Amino acid sequence: MNITFSIIVFLLLGAALGAILGWAQKALTPESDSTVDELEAMLPGGQCGQCGEVGCRQAAEKMAQGLLSPNCCPPGGRALAASIASFLGIELGASDNNQGPVVAYIDEANCSGCGRCFKACPFDAIVGANRQMHTVMNAICTGCQLCEKACSQDCIEMLPVTEQINTWQWPKPQTA
The missing domain is CATH 3.30.70.20 (Alpha-Beta Plaits)
Structure with a gap:
């Protein structure tokens, strides 16, 4: 009887905590900027930090704000810089195209x-x-x-x- 009661209590407790965590994940998730999401998808995702940011998400956020140049990602090379520049609607200068992987x-x-x-x-x-x-x-x-x-x-x-x-x-x- 005691073991059955303990199992039932733990099952109910697990279900309640799971429901609370599920609700919290949906309710507390911050809104995401679609421009940043698309820029992040374009980047290699290596999180190398060569652009000066912690990871590709942070680099995408800075690019969307105009604080980081589209050619900041050396592993991506010129092709990535050109596609990011066209996505953002800006033009790369002549000196921006010299960078390669x-x-x-x-x-x-x-x-x-x-x-x-x-x-x-x-x-x-x-x-x-x-x-x-x-x-x-x-x-x-x-x-x-x-x-x-x-x-x-x-x-x-x-x-x-x-x-x-x-x-x-x-x-x-x-x-x-």
């Missing part, structure tokens, strides 16, 4: 294997172990430059991504 390159001859670079990489694009050679997986690297800042021996440099047949991608379609 970059990828990290480790000079393996000078790398001592300190491990700071792969610990700093939020995308696990650097492969290696302590006191061993490190290398960058170009397909995963977003060019956030966090590894370059963490390297104490200056053996990491950021090189522009060369478009090849296996790296070229169609531009994202624009919504009407």
Whole structure:
């Protein structure tokens, strides 16, 4: 009898708390700006922070307010900057089109294997172990430059991504 009563009490308590949490999620969710949502969907979503913001959502909010340039996202490159500029109805200047995506390159001859670079990489694009050679997986690297800042021996440099047949991608379609 006591076990059955306890089970019933916990079931009712769980159902009540679930209902309260469901109501709170619907009632307390802030209104979202559709422009910010669409800008965030256009961005790569890597949360690399290379634009100077914490994440892509914050960058989209600043772009919608006009406080951040459409070319602020180096991993997105020129194509993303152009599509964001056309979405926002602004034009990119001649100097805005020079930016392209970059990828990290480790000079393996000078790398001592300190491990700071792969610990700093939020995308696990650097492969290696302590006191061993490190290398960058170009397909995963977003060019956030966090590894370059963490390297104490200056053996990491950021090189522009060369478009090849296996790296070229169609531009994202624009919504009407």
